Amino acid sequence: MTTKKMDHASYQRRVRGLSDASLAFIIQDAKEAMEAMPENPNNGHYADEVAYCAAELARRRDSTDGVQDRLWKVCDYLGRDAKAHVEAHGNWACDPGKLTAALESAGLQCAAM
Secondary structure, eight states, X not given: OOOOOOOHHHHHHHHHTSOXXXXXXXXXXHHHHHHHOTTOTTHHHHHHHHHHHHHHHHHHHHSSSSXXXXXXXXXXXXXXXXXXXXXXXXXXXXXXXXXXXXXXXXXXXXXXX
């Protein structure tokens, strides 16, 4: 059996774009895999998945109103530097209506919406 390798930075970026339900599923699936085969050489990978997904859920839960997260999602989706994007289009963090419209036009949705 080959051991899975994780690009930690890439995985952390990836989980930011997943829904809460997807994150919860990954956590449950990885925990079940570790419990089913305690000696599996991939358990370190599964433990990292659990940690990163749980951290993302906690980050969202602790966010005051989700507006900042939505701003970063729009900027990430558009592939732009968030600061330059805000300067070009105004401070969307202060206008949830504009931000929600931008998210919807980009086909994105955030758990905080």
